[in-house]
Amino acid sequence: MFVDVLPVIGIGFGIKALLTYRSQKSLHEGALVIVPFGPRRIPAFVVSLRKSKPPFLKIRDIEKTVTSSPFLIKSQWKMLLWLAEATATPPGQVARLFVPPWVMGETEHLKNPSQSFKPRKGQRKTVFDFGNNRKMRKAIQRSLLAKRQVLVLAPTNALAENLAEYLRHFQPTLYFGGNRTKERDLWNDIRIGKSALIIGSRSALFLPFSNLDLLAITDETNPLYFHEFTRPKFHIPTAAKFLAQKVHATLLLTGTVPSLDTWRRYEKAISLTLPQRNIQILDLKKRKRLQVFTKDALMLIDKTINNGGKIFIFAARRGEASVVVCRDCGAALVCPRCEAPMPVFRKNYKSGEIVLRCRHCGQELRMALACPVCRSLRLTPRGIAAQAIASDLAHHFPHAALFELSSDATSNQKAQKKILDEFAKTPKSILIATHMALAMNVPQTDLIIVATAEQLVAMQDFRAEERFFETIIRLKGMLEKTGTLAIQAWRTQNTLLDTAARGDWNHFAKQELILRKSLAWPPFRRIAKLTLENKNAEVAERQSQKLILQLKKSLSLIPYPISPEVIGPSPGLIPRPRGKHIRILIVKWKPGGEFDTLVERKIIKITPPEWEITINPSSII
Template sequence: MLTVLEIAPALHIPRPHSGRFSYRVPEGMKPPVLGALVEIPFGNRFVLGLVTNQGDSSRHRPFPLKTIARSITNASAFPETTLRFLEWEATATLTPFGDILRKALPLWANDPRAIAALRLLPQERRDRIRPPRKTKALVIVGNDALRLRRYRMLIRGVLNKKGQALLLAPTRERQKFLLENLGGPRVLAAPHGRTKNARTLWFSLRTGAPRAIIGTRSAFALPFAKLHLIVLDDETNLLHKENREHPFIDGRSAAGSLVAISRAHFAIGNDIVSLNAIVEHHAPLPHRNAHGEIRIIDLHQERPGRSRLSRPLREALRALATKPEGRCLLYVNRLGVAPALTCADCGFVFSCSSCAAPLPMFRAPIAGPLVPGLELREQRPTTVIHELRCRHCGKVSAPPLACPSCRGLRLFPRGVGAEGIERLLQRVLSNSWIGRLDSDATPDPKDQTRILAEFRAHEGPATLIATAMVLGKVLPPLDLVAVPALEQLLATPDFRAEERAFSALMKLRSMLKPKGAFLVQTWRKDSKLLRDAVRGDWGSFARRELRIRKKLGWPPFTRLAKLTFTHRDAKRAETEANRLAERLRTMCQSTNLPICKSAKILGPSPAFITRIREKHVWHLVLAWRPRNIADLRIEKILWNAVPPSWDVDIEPASIL
């Protein structure tokens, strides 16, 4: 009797193909179960595949079916909860299932000696799987000490009941911090690599051994057989969202989906209550938190040319430099000396010739003679020039001598950059330790760890200049925190800009000592956001922001999809964007699904940065209201409607 199986190879199969192919089981072979790993011929090679469904043996096919080469596992390689999550991830992110499977398989999956043990996996009872359900999360709000104490209690309770737990961190550094404070014989890091320990831990999870795993987004694909608890740490951290490569998965949505599929308990830890937690999990709004003293500096009252470091900020820095153990943090969310170079006469902004983006200014040192007795990183060059460097394509050019628009000679940097603040502080605080933490000065995690260690251990006063990456770091209690340019936190026209700015201010304020000072330089001292930040009133800000978003139909009340098309020909990019927008509008109007009729299509329109690497960028944004996290009806429509040349990002971190 002919037996046909649907098998997904661990390869990239572009949309709109389902990524499943029919193979027949050879005579004499026991048909593999669903979820089993097999080796199949694909083209002129043999690849790993996963059995996803029973095929139709009665269907007539105009071509002969290929035969399964061999069966690798007798049982399912993943528990059914994990298989269902992988299916959800592929549909929810519009990523081919082969790409999802390739990342889910452990690195040792192609090693014949290692995968021989997979034949010993126990067969799972399929009747134990229950339908997904919506779970209300336990929201834990507080500092690291409070959250770690609650995490420890939750994990201990699960392990005592012979269950498994997953604690999700936004970054590997945060994962390391959680391991240092919570790790133990049964609380381990997510397995990674081809080592024997990684294989042993993977098998122990698959067989249901009580373990608690601390990991990042890649831990979602681990084969948890008895997952009873999922803890999402630092929920508002933007690094929970993958933006570099497919799948563009959001760890917060993925955690909610895995909770619904596995019916596990859910806990969310953060230093503030996110807007999503307020809407989705009915988290109570917190009381006012007036930690530390905050002072607003109106830059209109300062002398022209002093907007980077105002007089009150300079005085506070000099006063702190007299304290033996004074610690200060300056938060600047831009790299370089300045974010842009402009003409003072006509306002012309210098931009990249390949990208329609302003060119930040950086220092370009020319090495002079070395000073004996100093390390290489402490050497200061005798000559310093500046360069304009594009942050999108990396193109470097020298600053021009005159404006190309009006031929004016008064060219000045505009805005505040971390490198520019560092140069100013070297003049103001000549005897203090000054360090910089950003992707330009410390791109390597080891350099970041070294800078933070020096900042903690320095015996005298120390000042750290940092970008947004500092929000996920662990710092000692600070005497002074300063934000030299509040407007730069709100400079992007994104609906989440104010939420991110307020969240950053609250996180920075929580780093202060009880009697520490918080200084904010601004041109708009009467803004509502700043008024709530001064009072530490997150509840007032959240109520106002949620009221606006509900009226306009923005998340967390809706789900977004950002569709991006790039092409070297500007006319071709515009035509393709208009064609897809018209197709989606026609599909939404012709279907009988109420969710499609209520969906909003915004655009198409050129992106905020209209050209990147000589390619013109067009965006199309789709907004709709799903019933729950498992409602993927719109995603299934987009799977067939959007050509593979388009890039699709569900729940994007930004709509720009």
């Protein structure tokens, strides 16, 4: 018997993704087997059965049959194929997400999925719970009483643990890594339809749910939901919405504020409750030279410490300063390899030695004595960063307990949790943290100070204003009810800053959606970002021009209203990271539906393998 299999490895799309093997056993389509692949043994899914041996091929035998019946249930298989197209990732690479690591050594412990549970028919129901979690608790209780399954997604494992503690009354099960035997037993229980409340991050989305009734996405707008470190690169809530639709589960969206796409679709159905706190906007132009804080900010800190309170200082940048600039010619000190501005860092957390360190390639240089362009000696660090804040606070408040939470201080999750625990227990304490704190359970504080508002919108990206608004609302939620949020800014008369400080989401969303629609940006369009890296700038430009002609020729055949538009090529914001020249192409189009992949299939077919394709990226620069 000969079979075509999809190996769990990225080797291509369509028929190029399939390999042929010989089986000594009778197999069904969807069976999971172990096959030899060069010197390796890898899992593979049986896609089709052959009656005869293909000509001119040397066929190898399947080494092991994990299960002769279908391994993936129907909703999983549909999700695998859709995710491959929606993320422009070879299906074998996507299939890896659906195969748990313990499968390689298991056969007899696998249970067949239950056929007694039938998914609900009709339109998928969407429920909203922004500002509190009352609806989520009631919805979970209803599903569990009906002996159905519930999945609650969190952006990170740490937040999943916090959710499990919050929902401990329902006896939840955490799913992310850990004991393989427990993972296997949970996987089997879910596969046979056993009622359970599962809380997890990305990996929980690919469990074999056969009885899923409720899928809750907590903190919908959290940027950590953009999984862009490894392929497939995708937005986790979008994949969760696809799963909910295929199994007709109720979709529950929670968070501080909805995404603009959710607001655009369901504005009338969303009841939004935002935290209201005392807000002060402080003018950075009034601070003393070389100081981080204004006089009013220092007074707020002093008053809070004298009252035994806790303070959270939010810094948008790590290190001592964002960049070093010549005061005569305006040139910035850049990395000789990447051509990116080099921030100033202390060499290590406790050292006083100052160095320039590239954020992209990690190269370290000694602080320059003179400007490399005009040879001026007037070099000035610019931008307020975490280490400089810590030094300034230690000078002004030597008796206060200082805690720093950034990847410079520690990158270990246990150490980060320990820092937060110590901060929670210590009176008269100050926590200095970067964006990573927004994804953690920071204790309620009496005072929060944003070091520089402009640094939060400094990134040249169409989502910058939306992220700024979300950040301010998240910080408000970290305050005690009587607490104060102080925002230092260079331009205090700013519409965005004023709207965010007031928490006027309706006004912000309305204006932002009008602007996005006029410029044809998401959520009114879908975006594909195509990136090429090459050590030779001429080769990169030549390949970019060739691809843009091919894209325009092919995509122009797709009719209105989809109407794809190709923009570029353009260099990256960082021209030469790690010594490679960057070229970026952007394709924008209006999709035929929420999960339509017509344009994605065209882009996959045209684009050479040396290009990196990211659909709906978190940033276009």
